[in-house]
Amino acid sequence: MRLRSLGDTGTKVGAIGLGCLVMSRPHEGTARDDGRSVRVVNEALDLGGNLLDTAGLHDAVHHETLLGKAIAGRREEAVVATTSGVALDGPRPRAVRRDGSPAQLREAAEASLRRLDIDVIDLYHLHRIDPAVPLAETWGALAELVQQGKVRWLGLSGATVAQAREAHAIHPVTAVRSELSLWTRDALDGGPDGMVGWCESVGASFIASAPLGRGFLTGTLRAGGLRSGDLRTSDPRFHRTAMEANLAIVDVIREVADRRSVTPAQVAIAWILAQGEQVVPIPGTSDPRYLRENLAAAEVRLTDEDFADLRALPVPVGSGAEP
Numbered sequence: 546m547r548l549r550s551l552g553d554t555g556t557k558v559g560a561i562g563l564g565c566l567v568m569s570r571p572h573e574g575t576a577r578d579d580g581r582s583v584r585v586v587n588e589a590l591d592l593g594g595n596l597l598d599t600a601g602l603h604d605a606v607h608h609e610t611l612l613g614k615a616i617a618g619r620r621e622e623a624v625v626a627t628t629s630g631v632a633l634d635g636p637r638p639r640a641v642r643r644d645g646s647p648a649q650l651r652e653a654a655e656a657s658l659r660r661l662d663i664d665v666i667d668l669y670h671l672h673r674i675d676p677a678v679p680l681a682e683t684w685g686a687l688a689e690l691v692q693q694g695k696v697r698w699l700g701l702s703g704a705t706v707a708q709a710r711e712a713h714a715i716h717p718v719t720a721v722r723s724e725l726s727l728w729t730r731d732a733l734d735g736g737p738d739g740m741v742g743w744c745e746s747v748g749a750s751f752i753a754s755a756p757l758g759r760g761f762l763t764g765t766l767r768a769g770g771l772r773s774g775d776l777r778t779s780d781p782r783f784h785r786t787a788m789e790a791n792l793a794i795v796d797v798i799r800e801v802a803d804r805r806s807v808t809p810a811q812v813a814i815a816w817i818l819a820q821g822e823q824v825v826p827i828p829g830t831s832d833p834r835y836l837r838e839n840l841a842a843a844e845v846r847l848t849d850e851d852f853a854d855l856r857a858l859p860v861p862v863g864s865g866a867e868p
């Protein structure tokens with residue numbers, strides 16, 4: 546596996562990591578297979594995809610406990626990323642609220658350490674910024690966790706460039722984790738003034754979440770094929786008519802893939818890798834075949850013709866960006 550620097554920490558990670566949230570089946574609401582997920586994490590480590598990304602929200606008891614079990618005995622090989630700053634909000638399933646108060650962050654970090662069964666969290670992302678708490682207070686509390694040796698490095702998620710700058714002035718932002726894919730390109734907007742550009746300018750990593758468009762860009766989903774209760778249906782791009790229209794995007798990706806004798810998922814990942822040396826995609830999967838396919842995308846080289854075709858992809862229907 547090709548390596549990329551994790552911010553300016555001196556630590557290298559595989560150029561492609563692993564998103565672990567799908568192991569709790571949040572998209573489909575289908576049955577979990579923890580044994581298979583543990584094998585997938587171990588195979589990711591075997592293949593060098595060692596940035597393992599989970600979250601301390603929603604079903605954190607499952608997400609983090611499962612990842613902790615999976616890396617038991619291989620702690621030193623893994624770079625474990627998780628999140629804080631979002632707390633459960635009452636008994637409604639999946640109801641959360643932002644909470645950037647220092648007390649909550651301290652408590653959340655302890656809970657994550659316990660569930661992951663590790664002594665230190667490698668990369669701790671502030672999942673969302675709480676408008677009710679000054680960022681300096683929230684980020685300062687996270688910096689204290691670093692000073693106490695409970696966390697190695699800090700990351701931001703769901704932040705603007707201005708917020709990233711403010712945080713970075715207090716304590717280094719090692720990484721920004723945000724959605725980036727062939728159908729979600731906002732982080733590239735503004736070139737050097739956008740989020741991917743800002744990361745490059747300060748030597749931070751950009752961790753591309755949902756790089757496969759939650760599965761859509763792989764060409765394996767069909768319009769109307771999502772179960773009721775699948776969380777993706779809350780994204781307008783996954784509404785039936787939008788999905789039908791958005792299959793035009795998949796058609797182009799598939800053409801590029803056929804030309805290179807690779808898969809659409811590999812094209813989607815290779816395109817992200819080409820956006821800058823600081824960018825590390827974390828495709829999510831609990832399927833060993835998909836894992837191997839995704840990590841092998843590190844070797845895929847796209848041509849100018851491929852990039853031109855991918856640049857001209859239609860704007861996704863349902864993204865809110867249509868004219």
Ligand SMILES: NC(=O)c1ccc[n+]([C@@H]2O[C@H](COP(=O)([O-])OP(=O)(O)OC[C@H]3O[C@@H](n4cnc5c(N)ncnc54)[C@H](OP(=O)(O)O)[C@@H]3O)[C@@H](O)[C@H]2O)c1
Binds near residue numbers: 599703722
């Ligand atoms: N910052 C944020 O707020 C935020 C938001 C979203 C996601 N994330 C992070 O990003 C990570 C990845 O996102 P994600 O898992 O939501 O979306 P994703 O990586 O874009 O897509 C995952 C989906 O694609 C399927 N898939 C994976 N590889 C495939 C392949 N080669 N061929 C066909 N299908 C394939 C998976 O199916 P199987 O499950 O069957 O393997 C899963 O349903 C998450 O784990 C999370 O850590 C962060």
